[in-house]
Every structure is written in structure tokens, then in C-alpha cells.
Amino acid sequence: MSSTTFSLEVRPNIPQRLERLHELADDLLYSWDRQVRGLFYRLDQELWEACGHNPKVFLRRVSQETLEQAEGDRIFMEDYNRVLSVYDTYHQEGMRSHIEPYLDPKKDLVAYFCAEFGFHESFPIYSGGLGILAGDHCKAASDLGIPFVAMGLLYRQGYFTQTIDNHGHQIAHYAPTDFGTLPVHLCRNESGEERRVTVGMPGREIQLRLWHAKAGHITLYLLDSDLPENSEADRAITYQLYGGDSHTRIQQEIVLGIGGVRALRVLGLQPTIWHINEGHSAFQILERSRELVVEEELTFEAALEAVAAGTVFTTHTPVPAGHDMFDAGMMEEYFSGFHEELGKDFQEFFELGTTGENGEVFNMTTLALHGSRFNNGVSRIHGGVAAEMEATLWPEVPPEENPIRYVTNGVHVPTFLAREWGNLFDMRLREWRNELLNEDFWEAIDQIPDHRYWSLRQSLKTELLEDVVERAENQYRRNGYSEAMIKRITHYARQSEADTLVIGFARRFATYKRATLIFSELERLKELMNDTDRPVMLIFAGKAHPSDKPGQELIRRIHEYALQPEFVGRILLLEGYDMALARKLVTGVDVWLNTPEYPMEASGTSGQKAGVNGVLNLSVLDGWWGEGYDGNNGWAIVPHDPGFDPHYRDSEEARDLVDILAREVVPLYYQRNNHGYSAAWVQRSKAAMKSTIPRFNAQRMVMDYVRDFYSPARDQDARFRARKHAAATELAEWKGRIRESWDGVELEMVEEPPRALPHGDSLQLRVRARLNGLTPDDVTMECLVAPARREDSPFKPEDRFQLTPEEEDEDDSGSWIFTLDLCPRLAGLQHYRVRMYPSHPRTSHPFETGRMVWL
Numbered sequence: 001m002s003s004t005t006f007s008l009e010v011r012p013n014i015p016q017r018l019e020r021l022h023e024l025a026d027d028l029l030y031s032w033d034r035q036v037r038g039l040f041y042r043l044d045q046e047l048w049e050a051c052g053h054n055p056k057v058f059l060r061r062v063s064q065e066t067l068e069q070a071e072g073d074r075i076f077m078e079d080y081n082r083v084l085s086v087y088d089t090y091h092q093e094g095m096r097s098h099i100e101p102y103l104d105p106k107k108d109l110v111a112y113f114c115a116e117f118g119f120h121e122s123f124p125i126y127s128g129g130l131g132i133l134a135g136d137h138c139k140a141a142s143d144l145g146i147p148f149v150a151m152g153l154l155y156r157q158g159y160f161t162q163t164i165d166n167h168g169h170q171i172a173h174y175a176p177t178d179f180g181t182l183p184v185h186l187c188r189n190e191s192g193e194e195r196r197v198t199v200g201m202p203g204r205e206i207q208l209r210l211w212h213a214k215a216g217h218i219t220l221y222l223l224d225s226d227l228p229e230n231s232e233a234d235r236a237i238t239y240q241l242y243g244g245d246s247h248t249r250i251q252q253e254i255v256l257g258i259g260g261v262r263a264l265r266v267l268g269l270q271p272t273i274w275h276i277n278e279g280h281s282a283f284q285i286l287e288r289s290r291e292l293v294v295e296e297e298l299t300f301e302a303a304l305e306a307v308a309a310g311t312v313f314t315t316h317t318p319v320p321a322g323h324d325m326f327d328a329g330m331m332e333e334y335f336s337g338f339h340e341e342l343g344k345d346f347q348e349f350f351e352l353g354t355t356g357e358n359g360e361v362f363n364m365t366t367l368a369l370h371g372s373r374f375n376n377g378v379s380r381i382h383g384g385v386a387a388e389m390e391a392t393l394w395p396e397v398p399p400e401e402n403p404i405r406y407v408t409n410g411v412h413v414p415t416f417l418a419r420e421w422g423n424l425f426d427m428r429l430r431e432w433r434n435e436l437l438n439e440d441f442w443e444a445i446d447q448i449p450d451h452r453y454w455s456l457r458q459s460l461k462t463e464l465l466e467d468v469v470e471r472a473e474n475q476y477r478r479n480g481y482s483e484a485m486i487k488r489i490t491h492y493a494r495q496s497e498a499d500t501l502v503i504g505f506a507r508r509f510a511t512y513k514r515a516t517l518i519f520s521e522l523e524r525l526k527e528l529m530n531d532t533d534r535p536v537m538l539i540f541a542g543k544a545h546p547s548d549k550p551g552q553e554l555i556r557r558i559h560e561y562a563l564q565p566e567f568v569g570r571i572l573l574l575e576g577y578d579m580a581l582a583r584k585l586v587t588g589v590d591v592w593l594n595t596p597e598y599p600m601e602a603s604g605t606s607g608q609k610a611g612v613n614g615v616l617n618l619s620v621l622d623g624w625w626g627e628g629y630d631g632n633n634g635w636a637i638v639p640h641d642p643g644f645d646p647h648y649r650d651s652e653e654a655r656d657l658v659d660i661l662a663r664e665v666v667p668l669y670y671q672r673n674n675h676g677y678s679a680a681w682v683q684r685s686k687a688a689m690k691s692t693i694p695r696f697n698a699q700r701m702v703m704d705y706v707r708d709f710y711s712p713a714r715d716q717d718a719r720f721r722a723r724k725h726a727a728a729t730e731l732a733e734w735k736g737r738i739r740e741s742w743d744g745v746e747l748e749m750v751e752e753p754p755r756a757l758p759h760g761d762s763l764q765l766r767v768r769a770r771l772n773g774l775t776p777d778d779v780t781m782e783c784l785v786a787p788a789r790r791e792d793s794p795f796k797p798e799d800r801f802q803l804t805p806e807e808e809d810e811d812d813s814g815s816w817i818f819t820l821d822l823c824p825r826l827a828g829l830q831h832y833r834v835r836m837y838p839s840h841p842r843t844s845h846p847f848e849t850g851r852m853v854w855l
């Protein structure tokens, strides 16, 4: 006999006095305002957990009785009104005054495109670091009152949720989201009709719906293709984040990049700054160029200059899988009509995504770099790595001087700071929310008494371990483990009052992160973790991409280790890593471990989340930790050069790691004073907070973008837009001339310069430049001077001097003599080099053309 279970949701009538709960549930501000979430939590804690911290679902399921009781509860109503008053004040504030020199809130608008946004676990359109960073960027933009909209995709199924079975296999689950449970609404025009846009796919047009979500001061727009007007296959384009095959991927990127631009137009928005956050959305460059070609009759080259002038592009990873590439067949299939509209034949069009070296595939990062003039990586180390990786775009420019710079990522502190710290700061550092950019302010952390500090950290750990026990019980029970075994697995986590050093490792299981590195020192690790006086626990969590088999193999191996007798209960592998588990872990553990292969970790923001909570990072000096580590605020594993044999490097770094644990971390944690805590640990933990909060928060990051990228892009956009894009046309034509002539440009010394000079004399340089049809106005010639200790010292220029065009060479027309009277600043041996590059007042970067000749 079979029977069907029907579901019925009995929905309450929200009492009038509590009506604004709807408004709070409908503003993503709840994702970073713990006071707002606290209201729901306090109404019904169990329900709040059961509905995945989703306020809209909560309001549909909470009982009438609970609401009526709350209405009569004076303390609850006071808190409710206080939260609303803070909420209203937040919404009344305008742009922060310190941004005024850079942006005009009336005229400027940043349009921020990204394939994923991680605001909160209840809004499942993110997978990991990139999405959470994008969410944090939006949150900080809202906090600062920046004129800002975000553009993304509304995925019906999102990224998968993860379970791990009793063999350690990752199982990926996809469940459709009912959009009615999300804080999103369809965009409609004045007469109430849905706003739609269309984009072309091979042989057809597809329709897209447009949604909006309020996130404090900013709006997040999201596109989806799941409409009855589209074919089944086209409806599925926006089902899964990073799912499907390369066709799904290119289709999603067409929807996001091209559909996203059309959506902003339909909404009547006029961005002055376009931020492409990772290459997925770079097709927007093609659509914006097409608009200018079709509507303003610009040449494609001029259109591309105009578009690039107002565009910022951020690249996020050196890992090849993070750079989408499409082959020529696919590009032709999807863009045949498009390249004709641009007035380009296919080959020229295809070259937008290629560089001389790599002409086989269309690379979205290359397209993004061709169509943006403001480029960056996400940490100091990664900026350098990205400049090297992409050096072929500027083939004659030394990588360290090419236009790729960096903005180090930061995390949104109110999102990731534990509630308990927030409450303590509210009492002791009242203005902390407004002082996130002020390093001096955070010295006040020292005023928190050590014992108080320690006990707060311990209570956060207890809270974490309670959660860990519950999760582990569910996980292992579902997998059919005996109750006796489950007891053993959760044994140490249950004894949280027994005071154990807890280490966390939670991140995407990509092979470069080397999750199993620590096990290379297996015997020492067993000994270390089982010291009964000074025990250690290790908690793992994370997802591997469903098609990343080696990543899933890491999960399986950790699962096996965790079941070895010496590790049972000491090592726990938790399934279902998401923002909720991340917040718990980064606030509750003592040490945050990261062991990437240098230099593959572009940033590693989870370490910042840990640091702001006083958790000590123990990490390879890569990504943000290369800037964050100061000798006192955690521990560093000094990486080997990538040139070493990987086995040698891994075993050396694993040994370093276990050495640091055994010699420094464990002894420091267990070095107790007669009040029962480790004062030295507290000191280090305070140092972590003081150094991480003001330097690695999302407001600092967004301010870096505003000052160094958005504001210059806005200015450049305005210059290029003036007089029907005259500057864009002028620059495009000039670049055309450079392309034609530059291969024939040459430099030579007119006469051999002296090899020694008496002090006080100047060096007369005379250099002949064969300009091959260019004029001296088209170029800059400069002399770089580097002090040298020895003949073979590396050339590190400290000064540069411009040479001036003196006269056209009588014997050789088209050649000019450039001269310089160089009076060296220093005494002793110096090296110098002379180079010339195309220069034009309209370029955004002096080496934008990528061309340069050296003498």
C-alpha cells in the first residue's frame, strides 16, 4: 500500500504592530544586521533553525500564538521598535562625506557584475569565495552610501548542497528554490507589466525576466530564463551555478553580460562605472560596444575605447579553471550575427579574446582586459602573479610595469564578526561601526581585560562545538553508524568544557589548497593530537566542484583519516559547508589553517574572517596573509619557490607546519597563568584583531576601488563621452597608426657615451629614433637609472628622466635626435637604459598599447 503525503502551510496573520517584520524580511540588510535576525530568532529559535535562517519562510510558518504573545511582550516590542529605528536611520543616511571627492551620488552610478552573490545562507545564489566577496562588496557599498547597483543571475537551483556518505563520497544535491521565499520581486514598468529583455542564442532569441532585491541602500538585479516562452533547454540556462557543460556556461555568460546591459537600459539606469568582477560577465563589453556602433555610428575600435575607459576589471585567481575559455567553433556559433553588427569579420572579433601567444581559444579574461582600462588582482602577491600571467597583452612591457595592479580583498566585518564580539564592542567601542578605516581606533582592543577576552573566545568555541556535535550526529546517524561509534566521534567535541585547542580548515576542496598536507607527517600528528594534557582537535569542512574528481578524492581521504582509531573524535569532517557553517567556524575555532601551493591562493578571505574574530591564522605566506602577517598575529609557513619539485616542497612545508604546531601553537595555548588562561595567547589574538579589522575589511577594499579605480574610470568615461566620443575616436585612430608603424621603429645611440664622468659633470645622451612615420609627439623616450653595486647587479631603476626631441635628423628624414643632459644623483657605479614607447594624452595608462623599444 502506498500513500501520498500532502503539505499544508498554515500561515499566520501578522499583527499590525508587527507588520514591519515583512519589510525587514524583504531587505537583504538582514544578512548583515544581526539585530534584525535576532528578532526572528527570539520569536521562535527552533523554527528559525528549521527554516534555514530564512526570514520570509519564517514569517509564513510562525504560529499565530507566538506572534500574539510577542505583541504583548513589552521587552520584545521595545527591542522591535529599537531595531526599526536603527533600520530607519540607516536608510536615511546618504553617501559618506569622505567619498565626495571621488563620486557624485547624483550623477555617478557603479554597475557591478558578478556570476554569484553570497549575502546569506538563505539566499542560495553563491558557491564560495568569489560570491561571498561580491556580497561583502555590495554590503560595504551600501554602508558607505555609494551609488551602486549589482547585476547577477537568479539560479533556480543555485549551487549544490553537499552530503558526505559513509564511504566519504561527496553527494551533490540540487533542489529548486521557490522564488517566493526569497527577498526578490519582479521588475515591472509603470503599467505593471514585467520588464523583460531578450538575448540571441544560435537560431533563436530567448526572453529573460528581471528581478530586483533590496540590500540596504543598493539594489541587486537578477536575470532568469525560466519562462514558459523559452524552450525547456533555454529555461534551464539559469538553473545551476557553475553547472552543466561549456554550452551552459557560454549561455549563462551571454545572459549575464549581454542581458545584464540590456536590463540596465530597460530600467533607464546610466552607469558611469562598470565593474566586471571576474571574467564571467565580460560579454558586457561586446554589448556596450555594439550599442555605440549601431546607435552612435562609432567604428568598433572607437567604441571599444569608449567602453574600456569606464570599465574596471578584477581577476580573482591564477587557477586555470577560473578562466573561462571557448573554442572558435563555439564562438562562431553564438556570435555570428553579433560580430557582423560590430562591423568585424569573425577573425578580428575572435582576437578580442586571444593574445598572440594563445590564439586557439577565446579567453574571457583576455576579453575583459581588452575592454577595460582599470585592472586589478586581489592581493599584493596575486596582483604580481596576474600581471605575469597576462603579460602577453602588453608584450613589450615588463610585467611589473603593466597596468594590472591590486586591491587586497577585505571581509564585511558586521557579517562575520561573532554576535558576542559585536555586543562587547557596542558597549566598549561604541563607534566601532564608523571606525572601520581607522587603525588607531582599534588599539582600544587592548583595553578589554584579558580574562574577559579569553572567556568570550572560549564561550564562542563551546557554542561551535555544540553545533559540531549536532551536525556530526545527524551526518553519521544518517550514514548508518552505530550509536557507540557516534559517541566516539563526538566524544571530544562534547567535552568542550575540557578546553581543547581547536583548529579549523574549511574551504573549497581544490587540489592547490592541499587539504591533506598536514597528514604527510602522520605519526607526529597522531602524537600531537593525542597528548592527553594538551589535546588538539581538527575540524574540516568544504565542497569540491562536482566535476573535480581529485578534489572529491581529498574529501574521501580526510573521511578515512577521521575514522582511524587515533583520530576518531579528534578529527571531524563536516558536510554542508555554507555561510552559516563558515560563520560558526571562523568565530569559534582557535586556529585557522591554510596550506595553499604558493602562489595559487589569490586571497583566501576566510582567514580574514577568522582574524577579525581573534582567531589565529596559521598559513602559508600567500594571498592576503602575505600582507596580513606581522610576526605577532598568527604564524606563517614560508613557501618554497614554485620551481621546486612538488613532493619535496610539500613534505618540507608539511614538516614546517607540524613543527610550528608542536613548538609554538600548542605550547602557547596551554601556557596557563594562575587564572587558568594563556595571557600570551590573548595577546597574540588581540594582535590579530587589531591588525585584521581595520586593514582587511570590505569598507577599506571598497574605498580603494572608489579612490584608485572607480573615480579615475568615471573621469575617463566622461572625457571619452564628450563631443560624441571624440576622444575615443581620436585614440582609436592613433592606436591604429601605432599598430601600423611600430614594428619599424628603432633606436640607436648617436655617439658612444663616456664610461666615466668627473663629479659635477653631466652625461650628454644623444639617441636617434627612427619613427617610421610617427612624430615625436607620438612617443615618449626615457632613461632609467639604477644604482649598481657591481657590474652584474640586477637592474632596479630608481630614477627616470625624459629625453627631449631636439631636431629631425638631416641625413635621415623621419628620424629624430632625442637628447638628455643627465646629471647623476648618485656617485659610483650606475647602470642606465633607454627606452621609448607610444604615448598619447588620452590613454589611461602610459603603457596601454603594450609596445616599447629599448636601446
Ligand SMILES: *Cc1c(COP(=O)(O)O)cnc(C)c1O
Residues within 6 Å of the ligand: 127, 128, 129, 130, 132, 506, 507, 508, 577, 578, 579, 582, 583, 603, 604, 605, 606, 607, 609
Ligand atoms: C569565506 C568563504 C569562502 C572563501 O574562503 P577561502 O579562504 O577563499 O577558502 C568560501 N566559502 C564560504 C562559505 C565562505 O564563507
